[in-house]
Amino acid sequence: MSSSAYSGLDRVPCNVKKVFQPLSGTVVGLLAIGALVKRILPDQHRSLNVWKRILPIYLKYLSTKYFCDLGRSLHVISEEGIERRWAKRHEAGSKQVYRMIHQVGGYYVKTGQVMATKSEILPAAWCRQLSKLWDDAKPRRWSNVRKSIQADLQQSPLGKTIKGKARSQLWREWFQSIDEAPLASASIAQVHGAVMSPALMNLLGASWAHGPEVVIKVQHHDVQALMGADLRNMSRVARFLQHLLPFSLVDVVLEMQTVIPKEFDFEREARLMATIRGRLQDAGLCCRDQPAAASSTSGSSTGTSAAAPDPRIVIPQPIKELSTDGILVQQRISGTPFKVVLQSCQQALQQLQAAGVDTAAAAGTRGLGTLVHLNQDFLGHQGVEGMEGSSTAHAHAPSSTHSTNSTSSGTAAAAAPRHGAGGGAAGAAGAGSGLGAATGQLMGAMKLLASSRGSLHQLLMAYGHMMLVDGLYHADPHPGNFLIMEDGRIGLLDFGQCCVMSEQE
DSSP, X not given: OHHHHHHHHHTSOHHHHHHHHHHHHHHHHHXXXXXXXXXXXXXXXXXXXXXXXXXXXXXXXXXXXXXXXXXXXXXXXXXXXXXXXXXXXXXXXXXXXXXXXXXXXXXXXXXXXXXXXXXXXXXXXXXXHHGGXXXXXXXXXXXXXXXXXXXXXXXXXXXXXXXXXXXXXXXXHHEEEEOSSOSEEOSSEEEEEEEEOHHHHHHHGGGOOSOSEEEEEEEOHHHHHHHHHHHHHHHHHHHHHTTTSSSOSHHHHHHHHHHGGGGGOHHHHHHHHHHXXXXXXXXXXXXXXXXXXXXGTTOSOOTTOOSOOOOOEEOOOBOGGGOOSSEEEEEOOEEEEHHHHHHHHXXXXXXXXXXTOOTTXXXXXXXXXXXXXXXXXXXXXXXXXXXXXXXXXXXXXXXXXXOSXXXXXXXXXXXXXXXXXXXXXXXXXXXXXXXXXXXXXXXXXXXXXXXXXXXXXXXXXXXXXXXXXXXXXXXXXXXXXXXXXXXXXXXXXXXXXXXXXXXXX
């Protein structure tokens, strides 16, 4: 085998060798220089890597802008045609930006996640593509995460009081178990389920009334090291594209430069979570430590009764004694993220529409039509009311998941329908078992939304109270940070982004 390979090299024409042989040294030298720059000047190397991917996107947007401006000036293209061209460019450009962020990683992932929520600034295609980043964060190796947990527990207020050998194995002493597979993984941190040991429960004493199950949010410390360089480079990119794009990235980057660095301070997050939790409890909008009464699962009270409705919002309690700037231990709550419910609705609607079902025409009997615009309107109130008028009951709600972050590693499993008899009516109509399952999946999601209708009203009231009364509010309200619990209550998660309003604001 080796002799034939060498004989193949001998057959290379001499003139080809003469051309490429002098270049071999140059190529090797450039590769060596690139590796050296990456090691000695990592920030500059990372910036060059980003710009290498951005420039092709820039040139394509520049081309679209040139032809649209030329066509408008020559009156050879209508405004509708220009809109179609830009829509096509945004669709292709958003996919390129998504791939770039996915490849570069680091703080650009967090930037993309924030950009996905800026539908008032960015095109819908960008928001749709970048929202995929909520599910794309790869979890870190458990061995590295365990070391971070141990190091941060040692620096916690309670950890500093422990002396001797026990201090070197706090994660073993204080937790009966920690799930190696994360419940959720995001750009800054990942979340692991855990069970506290009786020894830790005794140390916490009466201040803790939620049982042994908790979640541990542990920070990716290497991401913070990249933050400064990434934010500076994102600012340059935004200014570079400011006069080309039909929308501005500068405002988004300026907001991120102010807000996002605070997300690395988990002590601040725990403090603000506890403060908001206490204020909403005093306002009668957030559940206290006792579980909700069974009679309250149907939502807020109606009629002219003077009694205040039962609180329907759940905010997990943090354990400040175990929290540092790099770790946050908090109460574990279970439910289905809104994002999973929305995805389940979207998937079912696509299956029904592909099978020829006119979902808009079905709105009068099953409330399906309003769900077509569910992702744009966040939650269509008419779609929830339509569930009450449905003549067929379905029990195919998305599977319950446990989550404490905007990104759930169990999203795919949670969105999958559970097959049963609920979709039989659609199947009998001739659409087949797949159509019946899609109908069951959709109606199950609607049933879950209907169960939380009163809670959704209280959620809006809670945001109004936070912003207009307290001046301190949860500033990251995307669908992954809300859980619909089994009894219809709403869990509010991830207080890394909280804003304080001035008196003038």
